[in-house]
Amino acid sequence: MALSGPEHLKVRLPVIDALKTLGWEDGQLQWRPEWRVPQSPNEAAKREGGRSFSHWPVDLVVFKDPEMPADWQNVVGLFEFKKPTLNEGVSQLEIYLAREPRARFGVWTNGTKSATVYKLPDGTFKTVKRNDLRLPTASDDFERATSKALTFADLSTPSERELKMSFQALLDAVVARDSIVTRSENQLDQLCNMLLLKLESDITASYVKTKPVMFQLGKTENETGTKIREEFDQMVNQREEVFREEQSPQLLLDDHTIKEIVFAWSGWNLVGVGAEAVSSAFQVFRRANLKAGEGQYFTPARVVEAAVRVMDIQPTDKIIDPACGTGGFLIEAFRDINERIGNEAAVTKWANRQVFGVDKDSINVKLARAMMLVLGDGSTHIHIGDSLREDRWSSDYPYLSPALRDGAFTVVLTNPPFGRRLRLSARECELNHYSISWAAGKEQRYVDLELGLVFLERSYRLLAPGGRVGIILPETYFFSPTYAWLHEWMQSRFIVRGLVNVPMEAFQGFCRAKTNLYIFEKKTTRRRA
Template identity: 45%
Template sequence: MKPEEVVRQTVIAKLEALGWQTDRLQWKPEWQIPSTPHDLSKRERGQKYSTAGSADLVAFADNSRQSYAMQVIFEFKAPDISAGREQLMRYLSMEPMAKLGYWTNGSQSLAIYKQHINEWLEVEGAALPQPDDDLTRPPSAPLTWKTLRLPTDVELTAALKRLVATVVVQDSRATRREDQLRELLHVMLVKLDNDAFYSLPKHSHEPVRFRVYGGEHNRIQKTAEAIRKQFKDYFAKQQNRVFNQDDQDEIKLTDATLYRVVVELSQFRILGDDMDVLSKAFQVFRASALKSGEGQFLTPQRVIRPCVMALEITSEDSVIDPACGTGSFLHETLRQVKENEFPDEAESYRIVKYANDNLYGTDMDSIGIKLTKALMIAFRDGSTHVLQGDSVRVHNWASSFPQLQSELGSKHHPDGVARKFTVVVTNPPFGESLKVSAADARAGKYTISKAAAAGKKSEYVELEIGLIFLEHAYRLLQVGGRVGIILPETYFFSFSYRWLPDWLEGRLKLRGMVNIPMEAFEEFCRAKTNFYIFEKIGELVIDQETTEEKAR
């Protein structure tokens, strides 16, 4: 047996004796380290990539053996401490989630901890790490906005996956999944508020509040106390704008869990000049909580930006996303209007007024609504018209969603929807199994369901919710307004939907289409979709007595 193999087997035995679970240690096969950041991105996409070498042993924080759960990289091949140091630093640089590199040749040892950008803490003669060790080594000086790192997609994805899949699930206080996600979201709102404050030039050199506090022996307690106080302050300030009636001004996670969340997030800029990072952060978080079977597929930022550009939205437009999710289309609309019309900070009041007056969003999901409100406040407000409720079941608005009834309802239209918008932009849930019942379609007076029923015994039929959203968008629009909507291509080319062109006649005219590659949603589904742009060319109204339609 080679000398390094003897060392490896000895270390593995000692780690197991310290309490490390065997299925959290990997050495067969050895873990492949990417050569470059580009190779790291390739690996995360499941593509072939070049390697800088293989780690002799890797320890994980859970049983997934995924890169987001990586804790420690061990090396035994390097003959001396100098070579071991060089190899560990190279490997640690390419594995963003690894907290510690550990080298030993059997007689000497070296531990290298990551602190911050190009900051390393070296400990010669270090003992082997134990499973419950705090591997965090805070930066030598308090972080400021200037020294926070702008994370790559891979770094941010890994950090958020780690929080959702590894950190909060082990919490002994919040044991239900929905409670864990809510509390994690509340910590992230504190981080978001922190970034909004310290990104301002006059505060950018001050130590940020969202960070690790205390010394080696009281870091967990002091950090948890500080973040709990910050959340209490944020809650008091935004209680009526962001939070639900059931929310409280306390983060219901253990100190240890809260500390670990802060450790993962505190080094990054989540809110800043680059909306891609902002959107990515919360899309990744939300993706971990969503069930793909529900038909809710988050829209990637690389899709959102050209789609909003194609709609040519201006400050004269009133805009709604009736399935807003985490508000990505609204954020991007606000960003583009600001960039195109009000780039000067002296005109910031104009963009704030635009956001408050003209941007609307609705969604059933409470997490998505809370995120959308918080982000709109942090960016340029616009949280006023972000509403929770079932957007398409209009017949339930008055009884179950009075805010929707107040903001979007109308007594002047038989279908109950006010025509108050010039733009509807949305990515509704879709899928063969996600449908609106015939009874709901009838109650909501959805004529598209009647069109689909042509030649059948029933007057209304069960219909995919994406098509119901298409009519809902049509109803929300003024004549001459435009709708941008992501829908499966099959609706417009399949024989099963041969009735759809007749329904569109006199209502919506196709004005453009943005091709969306199948890969855009491959994390969730393999449906081929496009972004369709329609203009509302006419108003067909329902005669309440005959349920027949006529042109207005």
């Protein structure tokens, strides 16, 4: 629409004035320049990347937050004034709303008649047509439930990109607006709880695809919040293995936040998208919460897949990741075995008996257990704990002593935290008898040592003779003169079986160190004659 002419003067400007009287702020309204809606998902990806894209102009756009103008992630509504008929205007709005992932409604009017189009959780639309001009207030509820209850058959499978975009938007919403959960670690835990509930809903609904799913909007915000909290409490009782270390787990988010999350996810099938994609998308939450220097780096899917293939894990193997994070290596090992065997019952039995994981972060562990449940189980032996500080196991982590027995595993596959600042103290190394620290001290004293190297000795202890370890570590450990002592320590313990280059861009944004995947075999101890 031109910035002059009858439609601009008689429709757009009066509508803008009316919206301001209904509570919308100047910073929430944009009509000059006109907003541009991408013409396809591919063009939307270009917009997200800051590139030029093919678009349709929109007469007026409204933003949810006046502090975030001109941001596509803040778009809540679209207005069109120039189509000659109501039906044509509605059709145009439906096309535009489908291309704006954050938009919840659209309004068409010619100044006398009007129509409001609401985007529903399943991707369909609900249109309210009127013979007069009716405009939304800034306090209106734009998140409408579907006209009939959603069933599993109604759910669509999102792309990993859509999932990540949704997770980022919801993280922003929780951080900015939730009135109850304000600490970042608690926010992350609560988002994880909502994700677990959604996964549980999808798993249950997949058994009877025509039955209404549990995870969907109620008639009101309060009804939605109450229902979702009740369902969460029920899940906690049924999934004891996921929450076993938590004291009285609860869903603490306020009703408004719960409703926004349910609206965003209720139309999706998260089981169908796959455990690895959900886990990858969850890193949007995790990365926002990580503190600099913690050394936790999400292992990219292509690195995980390559590592599992190289390790050639067999159904007879007993596998552990002593720094498992959200379970990427364990999930991929499960998938790989399942593809090769094709016997779901046998793979589930293998996972329940032979797959182990440990991580210090309770949220990582919770999500890893959930992902294994999605795959068909294997969550039994995913533990919260510190793999390195064995002296604390009996007091702090009673599950670890029987789980992490020396010599009990045939495969260790891990990407441990590493970095010069991430060290186990000399005293802790001495308490736990880490010979690698003694070797670094030239066999005269124990010294502070990088965690990555201590994990190498932990892997050695966990392995049975002839077992193999795949471990991602900085290249400098094995090629710098500073670590010349490491070769002698390794020589009596491991046989080098392989080295896989990990491109530096794989961990771009997290870690600048050049890393490789090292494959070692534990030497068989020779018995004395």
